[in-house]
Amino acid sequence: MINPFSKLGISDDVVNAVKELGFENPTPIQEQSIPVLLEGSNDFVGLAQTGTGKTAAFGLPLLELIDFKVNKPQALILCPTRELCLQIANDIKNFSKNTPNAHVVAVYGGANIMQQLREIRNGVQIVVATPGRMLDIIGRKAIDFSNVKYVVLDEADEMLNMGFQEDINDILSTTPDDKKTWLFSATMPPEVRRIARNYMENPVELTMGTKNAGNVNIEHEYYIVRARDKYAALKRIVDFNPEIFAVVFCKTKMDTQDVAEHLIKDGYNADSLHGDLSQQQRDKVMQRFRDRNMQLLIATDVAARGIDVNNVTHVINYSLPDEIESYTHRSGRTGRAGKTGISICIINSKETGKIRQIERIIGKQFTKAELPTGFDVCEKQLFSLIHKVHNVEVNTDQIDQYIPRIMDEFAELSKEDVIKKFASLEFNRFLDYYSNAPDLNASADDRGDRGERGDRGERGGRNFDNSNYTRLFINVGSVDEFTRGDLLGFVCNNGKISGKAVGKIDLKGVFSFIEVENDTVDALFTNFKDVKFNGRDVRIEKSGDAPVGGRGGEGGERRRSFGGGGERRSGGGYGGGERRSGGGDRRSSGGSGRREGGNAGGGGFRDFSGRSRDDKGGSGRREGGNGGGERRRRS
Ligand code: AMP
Numbered sequence: 001m002i003n004p005f006s007k008l009g010i011s012d013d014v015v016n017a018v019k020e021l022g023f024e025n026p027t028p029i030q031e032q033s034i035p036v037l038l039e040g041s042n043d044f045v046g047l048a049q050t051g052t053g054k055t056a057a058f059g060l061p062l063l064e065l066i067d068f069k070v071n072k073p074q075a076l077i078l079c080p081t082r083e084l085c086l087q088i089a090n091d092i093k094n095f096s097k098n099t100p101n102a103h104v105v106a107v108y109g110g111a112n113i114m115q116q117l118r119e120i121r122n123g124v125q126i127v128v129a130t131p132g133r134m135l136d137i138i139g140r141k142a143i144d145f146s147n148v149k150y151v152v153l154d155e156a157d158e159m160l161n162m163g164f165q166e167d168i169n170d171i172l173s174t175t176p177d178d179k180k181t182w183l184f185s186a187t188m189p190p191e192v193r194r195i196a197r198n199y200m201e202n203p204v205e206l207t208m209g210t211k212n213a214g215n216v217n218i219e220h221e222y223y224i225v226r227a228r229d230k231y232a233a234l235k236r237i238v239d240f241n242p243e244i245f246a247v248v249f250c251k252t253k254m255d256t257q258d259v260a261e262h263l264i265k266d267g268y269n270a271d272s273l274h275g276d277l278s279q280q281q282r283d284k285v286m287q288r289f290r291d292r293n294m295q296l297l298i299a300t301d302v303a304a305r306g307i308d309v310n311n312v313t314h315v316i317n318y319s320l321p322d323e324i325e326s327y328t329h330r331s332g333r334t335g336r337a338g339k340t341g342i343s344i345c346i347i348n349s350k351e352t353g354k355i356r357q358i359e360r361i362i363g364k365q366f367t368k369a370e371l372p373t374g375f376d377v378c379e380k381q382l383f384s385l386i387h388k389v390h391n392v393e394v395n396t397d398q399i400d401q402y403i404p405r406i407m408d409e410f411a412e413l414s415k416e417d418v419i420k421k422f423a424s425l426e427f428n429r430f431l432d433y434y435s436n437a438p439d440l441n442a443s444a445d446d447r448g449d450r451g452e453r454g455d456r457g458e459r460g461g462r463n464f465d466n467s468n469y470t471r472l473f474i475n476v477g478s479v480d481e482f483t484r485g486d487l488l489g490f491v492c493n494n495g496k497i498s499g500k501a502v503g504k505i506d507l508k509g510v511f512s513f514i515e516v517e518n519d520t521v522d523a524l525f526t527n528f529k530d531v532k533f534n535g536r537d538v539r540i541e542k543s544g545d546a547p548v549g550g551r552g553g554e555g556g557e558r559r560r561s562f563g564g565g566g567e568r569r570s571g572g573g574y575g576g577g578e579r580r581s582g583g584g585d586r587r588s589s590g591g592s593g594r595r596e597g598g599n600a601g602g603g604g605f606r607d608f609s610g611r612s613r614d615d616k617g618g619s620g621r622r623e624g625g626n627g628g629g630e631r632r633r634r635s
Helices: 012-020 028-038 054-065 082-095 113-122 131-139 156-161 165-172 190-199 227-240 253-265 279-290 325-331 349-362 374-391 396-409 415-434 484-495 518-527
Strands: 044-047 075-078 104-107 126-129 150-153 180-185 204-207 218-224 246-250 270-273 296-300 314-317 341-347 469-474 502-507 512-517 540-542
Touching (some): 012 054, 012 082, 028 054, 028 204, 044 054, 054 075, 054 082, 054 150, 054 180, 075 131, 075 165, 082 104, 082 126, 104 131, 113 131, 126 131, 131 165, 156 165, 156 180, 180 190, 218 349, 227 253, 227 314, 227 341, 246 253, 253 270, 253 296, 314 325, 469 518, 484 502, 484 512, 512 518, 518 540
Parallel strands (some): 044 204, 075 126, 075 150, 104 126, 150 180, 246 296, 314 341
Antiparallel strands (some): 469 540, 502 512
16 A cells, blocks of 8 residues: 555655654645645745644655755754754654755754854754844854755744744845745734745645634633632642643743742642743753643743643643734644644633634634532542542552551451542542632623732732733833843833833733833823834834734845844844843742652642642652752843
């Protein structure tokens, strides 16, 4: 029987390599795009979700089209994050393992540039890169792109969201005009359309799945709770799903840290992933998650980009993303490689409108779900334990020696009594915790959250939905080496407003969001008219008015040649590990302490002892947290 990949036109060397990876049949996106891309004569736009087999969809045709006898860069793949960069490079190395003289290099920030330069000097045909580091290398005149025939822009929407528009322009301007450009994106906002228009000639367009559709394997649910009950709701969802293996998304680094710290304190096997962690810390967190030594990864959107971990059972939107499009990326962390997954939103009653917006974009309906009662959770946990007992492997050699003594201990008890006592051992702890547990469900017309700013609630919660504040966009951020404190000072000094008038500050890469009291907005706008930063006009606008993602200088026609240096961000990029400002966030990063042990591999409930649920008992053994000590220096 002919291998289905051979039928698509893939050569034996590559077919054998993907067979070894367990690819038996092409995924739908591979089936559709491989024959088109193999022609090598078209620009291409593929609207495709993550986790659908996209990498092989462009990687396999590239391997067929490149002349491996020539040791010069012929394909350049740009992607938003270091994680994705490594993943793509790795995948292509695997696909090309039987292809003689195939050389792939991964070029990304946060790693030794000398090593990358050496690999380039030794001769490569495929360069996989994040934009910041790529520009750095181009600026050093260390790479020659005159032989590039194919450029792949992977996760184009994410690259634009992260403010890489100009960098991409600059990089592409160093490649030949007659190259072919292949663009992949999970969503198709106008900015991506514009790129397609600017860089491509009559691209072949393929939509894999419904336009903008969420992955078909994902169910979408939302729970309505009062803001102060969010954390309790999160715990209840986790407790009701003893086998959960989830990514929990928060909007800000601070929330991420906050939620992770509370969960750890409450005995859950969780950790946080956000841009203030050093690359080393992030790698460690990711490794633990990948190895399933951690059940709950609490992450910001930026930090979680490119996470490719299979078998994630749930994505939990602890807060909804600002940009609806990000929801597609978040939920795409589950339901990968043909598996099913559940994407959950914990919202307050005022956010149901946003759910409807998301439904329109993903073309799928959400189910309004009810949080389980305390009793439901107890029952679920009890039977999860019973199933575990039923399935546990008995080490006869070791246990047999104790059996006579154990039997003696239970001599007075019937089998039923033993079972009852055994089950109660753990069940009681849950009953204790959940006896009198309140109903956390709020109705859609519940307005109980009004004016709760600063409410500390059960989890010390933060409520960001305050109509007294206006959310503003400002075109400076962490790439300008701002910390939240710096930005607060910058806005207050220049805008001549009091720090008390400032609410939440959401520091992003090339831009930020800042909440200020409504009655200070006019003064702020007036005072900011002529403010410059590093010779650049500072733009401040109401966030709804701002271009999504804050891409300054839209259109991006600029095709700057290199050598001049000028104001180019060196090794720019944000969050994805390209370069971060040295943190300086008031919170220490990574200080959550890594709980040792937990239920490594078991996937079951993290800590049945209940010791830290009520914080009565000892805290269990913890590895000392790394307290942010490894945070990278400012560059
Ligand atoms: P990607 O969208 O490229 O990140 O791929 C998502 C996951 O699906 C990765 O773990 C791939 O190894 C896997 N994958 C890609 N193509 C296939 C295939 N044809 N058969 C089985 N698994 C695949």
